[in-house]
Amino acid sequence: MPDNSIPVTVLSGILGAGKTTVLNHVLRESGDRELAVLVNDMGQVNVDAELVAESSDIADEDEELVELSNGCICCELRGDLLDAIGELTREREFDGIIVESTGVAEPLPVAQTLTLGFDQADLDPTEFYEETGIEPLEGYHLDTTVTVVDAHQFRTAMESDELVDDDGTEKHLGDLVVEQIEFCDVLLLNKCDLVDDGTLEEIEATLEVLQPRANIVRTEHGRVDPNELVDTGQFDFEAASQSAGWIRELAQPHASAEEEHGVTSFVFEARRPFHPERFADLLDRFPDPVVRAKGHFWIAGSERSEDPAEASGETVSEKRRVSRTDEAFTLNVAGQSIRVGPGGTWVDSLPPEERRERREANPELEERWHDEWGDRNIRFVIIGTEMDHAALQADLVECLVTDDEREADWTTFDDRFPTFEPPEVEGGSDGDEKAERDGKHDHTEELGIAD
Known part of the structure; x- marks a missing residue:
């Protein structure tokens, strides 16, 4: 990647896993890094964006925080995702961009959009270029895919028959958890303080079999070293596509x-x-x-x-x-x-x-x-x-x-x-x-x- 290409981190995980808590911690502990944040929420009012704005130094009216609401970036908002990142990279130079996806998003199609551009997005590249002057994928690259796993609710989610709604499309909760685990570079095993050591080891053993390539990091209250998530250079599309257990x-x-x-x-x-x-x-x-x-x-x-x-x-x-x-x-x-x-x-x-x-x-x-x-x-x-x-x-x-x-x-x-x-x-x-x-x-x- 060019030296001036901005690394993008995609943060996935089901509802309640602790993505926003992790994001806020990374923003607080980022030091001299200038980070931009793109928050995706399925509702018309982006609650996650409000939480990020309230809990960090980023204000929701500032250009560092971009909201994508009323849709999911792994399906109907894929063009908007490219558009938003393109606008961010045109307006300012950042040391990194963090995309917090909605709890029903699968990371694979998001990664496809960020690596293949308009081949995977419902957006006209000619119209986009004429309006913005930006080429897709120009100035940024997908650097790290992260999945946050709730250690306390892991077994319950896997054994649940609950269906979650993705804008009218039903997804099985356990299926979604597995999809998010199987396509990632880093697995954050969050809420470890709520689970005994024996159970944690059993969960980690399952995660290692489902995704042998991922780096597993235990966290409590979303506290993680930003260097584990930002500008790691870990993402490789072919390796990620072939690495599921x-x-x-x-x-x-x-x-x-x-x-x-x-x-x-x-x-x-x-x-x-x-x-x-x-x-x-x-x-x-x-x-x-x-x-x-x-x-x-x-x-x-x-x-x-x-x-x-x-x-x-x-x-x-x-x-x-x-x-x-x-x-x-x-x-x-x-x-x-x-x-x-x-x-x-x-x-x-x-x-x-x-x-x-x-x-x-x-x-x-x-x-x-x-x-x-x-x-x-x-x-x-x-x-x-x-x-x-x-x-x-x-x-x-x-x-x-x-x-x-x-x-x-x-x-x-x-x-x-x-x-x-x-x-x-x-x-x-x-x-x-x-x-x-x-x-x-x-x-x-x-x-x-x-x-």
């Missing part, structure tokens, strides 16, 4: 022994499909000790109709028949949130010529090709505390189709899984995890599917 485990799977504090993980792999009814039943009673599960799967199911008549002028009689076995699904478990989404189609389901080209272009795919199933497979990483590996492995194996069921009529199986329009993902199932990280799988559905 589930990604590392899938890349280098191993069955871990019972570790200290009982935080373990394992990878489940199979070639046969799941029986849709049995796997749906298992998801409805998925074990509580599972903190995180991620991966892809396929099911033995019936054909469904795809009617392209409106788009292509074909008659109804010419509609295509698409087998459920051609579809890849993604599984995303975080705490009590269980979501299933589209993962594209398997390469084996493509027309012969295209299938041959894909196989020739992808040596790893060719190596894993199965004579009967092609590239269809099941692969999950499962992370939890005090998990019974053997029991959960057995439950998953029990969900696979049996030898007798392989010869049965799969159209008779009860299939309660959602129907999706599969996204076009380059490389078939091999692109599933990448597409998930790149935000292409945004049509997941919350389960239990028995509802």
Whole structure:
């Protein structure tokens, strides 16, 4: 980065974790640093901004404090985020900018906006430049992503079935906590004075598995050395995108022994499909000790109709028949949130010529090709505390189709899984995890599917 590029710190964490307390402490203890603050709140009145103004040397009418209200910077205010930082950097020179996001914001899309600019924002770059004279990302760079974790409420949040509202979009609290943990450079474990040492060690062990790359800092009352958060040089988009514990485990799977504090993980792999009814039943009673599960799967199911008549002028009689076995699904478990989404189609389901080209272009795919199933497979990483590996492995194996069921009529199986329009993902199932990280799988559905 150029020497004059201003470092930006993004501060995330669910409501009540202590983000504003941390921010106020950093502002008070920043010494000679000139810091600007951008505060995001979902309400029409930005309460957090008022708290920052009242509790620090920054006044809300000063240009050091900018409010983004009535929206979330990880979705509808992404253009406003670029606009606000651009205005700050044009008006004055700062030693750092701190962005305090709303409690429902996910750090990944915010980081995308601050590293990719208008590629990730609903803002016209030409109009923006004409009005401000500022190029996006000119004069500043994303330097550090920080997630504040409430040690006192961590287990409660992970085990909660509460839904939080993000401007009409419901997010599961446990899922949001995990998303914020998995994409960060620094994890501030706050309110440590309210938790005994044994519990703190258990929480830290979970955090280390969910995000092995992050620097974990224990804090009380938000008191942290500003040097831990400002101008650290820690952010690397590629490293951050690839560093979540589930990604590392899938890349280098191993069955871990019972570790200290009982935080373990394992990878489940199979070639046969799941029986849709049995796997749906298992998801409805998925074990509580599972903190995180991620991966892809396929099911033995019936054909469904795809009617392209409106788009292509074909008659109804010419509609295509698409087998459920051609579809890849993604599984995303975080705490009590269980979501299933589209993962594209398997390469084996493509027309012969295209299938041959894909196989020739992808040596790893060719190596894993199965004579009967092609590239269809099941692969999950499962992370939890005090998990019974053997029991959960057995439950998953029990969900696979049996030898007798392989010869049965799969159209008779009860299939309660959602129907999706599969996204076009380059490389078939091999692109599933990448597409998930790149935000292409945004049509997941919350389960239990028995509802």
